[in-house]
Amino acid sequence: MATTLSGLEDGIESTSAEVAIVDAELLLGRGEAGIIDFLTHQLGRTVAVVLLPPGLQGMQGQILELAQVREVLLKPPGVGELLKRCHDIGVSERASRSALEPRGVMQAAVPRHRAGMDGGGASVGGTNIFALMSIKGGTGKTTIACNYAYALQLAGIRTCLMGFDVPDDIGVYLGLAQAPNSSYFYQRPTRDAFAASIQEYHGLDVVLSPNDAVLAAEVAQRDPDTDEGAIGRVIDTARTHHPPYAAMVLDLPPTYSEWGLQPLTRANTVLVVATPNISDAIKLVRQLQTITERFDPRYLIPKSAIYLVLNDQRREDNMPATAIQEILADHLNGWAPPVIATIPHDTQVRPLQNRGSLPYRRLEGFTRGVNTLVDHFYGQVLGSGGAARATKRSWLPRIRIR
Numbered sequence: 001m002a003t004t005l006s007g008l009e010d011g012i013e014s015t016s017a018e019v020a021i022v023d024a025e026l027l028l029g030r031g032e033a034g035i036i037d038f039l040t041h042q043l044g045r046t047v048a049v050v051l052l053p054p055g056l057q058g059m060q061g062q063i064l065e066l067a068q069v070r071e072v073l074l075k076p077p078g079v080g081e082l083l084k085r086c087h088d089i090g091v092s093e094r095a096s097r098s099a100l101e102p103r104g105v106m107q108a109a110v111p112r113h114r115a116g117m118d119g120g121g122a123s124v125g126g127t128n129i130f131a132l133m134s135i136k137g138g139t140g141k142t143t144i145a146c147n148y149a150y151a152l153q154l155a156g157i158r159t160c161l162m163g164f165d166v167p168d169d170i171g172v173y174l175g176l177a178q179a180p181n182s183s184y185f186y187q188r189p190t191r192d193a194f195a196a197s198i199q200e201y202h203g204l205d206v207v208l209s210p211n212d213a214v215l216a217a218e219v220a221q222r223d224p225d226t227d228e229g230a231i232g233r234v235i236d237t238a239r240t241h242h243p244p245y246a247a248m249v250l251d252l253p254p255t256y257s258e259w260g261l262q263p264l265t266r267a268n269t270v271l272v273v274a275t276p277n278i279s280d281a282i283k284l285v286r287q288l289q290t291i292t293e294r295f296d297p298r299y300l301i302p303k304s305a306i307y308l309v310l311n312d313q314r315r316e317d318n319m320p321a322t323a324i325q326e327i328l329a330d331h332l333n334g335w336a337p338p339v340i341a342t343i344p345h346d347t348q349v350r351p352l353q354n355r356g357s358l359p360y361r362r363l364e365g366f367t368r369g370v371n372t373l374v375d376h377f378y379g380q381v382l383g384s385g386g387a388a389r390a391t392k393r394s395w396l397p398r399i400r401i402r
């Protein structure tokens with residue numbers, strides 16, 4: 001945050017700040033075109049929160065559209081709110097810069113990140129796309145998808161939760177209405193229709209699956225390579241949404257149908273959910289063989305992108321993560337994906353979900369398990385205290401103001 005124009009220019013050039021607070025009043029001498037030009041070409045890798053004097057209120061929409069602008073606030077903004085927004089935006093920027101490279105052949109067809117397309121500087125990384133999968137039903141994919149996505153959003157990482165199982169369970173667990181949902185997009189595949197398909201759950205953007213089996217069957221027939229309204233295109237469109245998502249969490253059906261496969265080709269991280277018992281372990285062997293070796297080459301998933309999450313672990317269980325990994329390694333030539341989180345059984349999960357309430361932050365052990373997942377991918381981004389601290393929104397962010 002600078003008090004003079006040269007201070008602003010020097011500051012952006014000499015620091016590697018994630019976020020700059022740009023007071024448009026400093027740029028008034030350059031006129032409206034000069035303000036747009038500055039925000040388009042002079043921010044380097046930094047993204048901006050723009051403060052507008054009341055006289056320029058009319059530019060708010062236009063400025064918010066710019067690739068590197070994340071928020072436009074009218075002057076004078078509330079200082080607490082401004083700092084909190086800057087902090088969250090900074091965390092999201094770090095999270096997207098830490099995003100893994102997209103995988104899969106289909107990625108070539110995916111529109112490049114908005115910032116790159118607009119030519120507005122080479123800023124911003126990508127979106128981490130997590131797919132929750134298991135070919136066995138009822139292992140807890142939807143439960144974990146909802147709570148993980150919510151935890152990310154609470155920690156300041158801008159996240160979109162998307163459902164691909166028809167009918168949709170996410171909306172049931174979050175207590176949302178059945179629509180809007182992604183049928184809006186599949187009926188008219190445009191960016192505006194995508195925006196209209198979003199529901200919000202306490203700041204988390206949620207796109208439910210179509211909730212319409214007939215439409216879903218028709219959409220599954222569309223050519224994934226050429227049809228703008230094919231299943232996976234909703235993910236491509238979400239990646240061009242603005243302000244951008246740092247993370248997307250995809251809840252998949254327990255099948256190798258198009259509704260399971262197309263989202264998988266977009267994911268850069270596959271979280272396989274299993275319950276710690278012998279029959280799941282054996283099914284897991286088959287599933288891992290299928291997705292790493294037996295799929296059509298364009299669907300094959302690299303082993304390095306696959307992680308295991310054990311769910312519904314009970315005190316009396318006698319199959320720890322190491323035992324499951326031994327079984328897998330025995331059948332998979334010595335390879336087993338890392339187990340990155342174990343989420344305990346809690347008798348209160350179901351009653352909470354029946355009321356449309358999330359177990360996250362209500363059940364201690366469950367919350368700890370989900371936090372392990374967040375910290376595995378974003379521990380460095382979130383800093384000391386990790387997810388446990390970042391999701392308690394009562395603490396004041398430590399922000400350095402230059």
Ligand SMILES: Nc1ncnc2c1ncn2[C@@H]1O[C@H](COP(=O)(O)OP(=O)(O)OP(=O)(O)O)[C@@H](O)[C@H]1O
Nearest residue numbers: 137138139140141142143254312344345346349350
């Ligand atoms: N850690 C847990 N403790 C207790 N109950 C759980 C836990 N995780 C999930 N459940 C319960 O297990 C059931 C199945 O969970 P969920 O719907 O998330 O599974 P799923 O894998 O998405 O199922 P499907 O394959 O049908 O999509 C739900 O009733 C949920 O409340």
Ligand SMILES: [Mg+2]
Nearest residue numbers: 141142165169
């Ligand atoms: Mg489910």
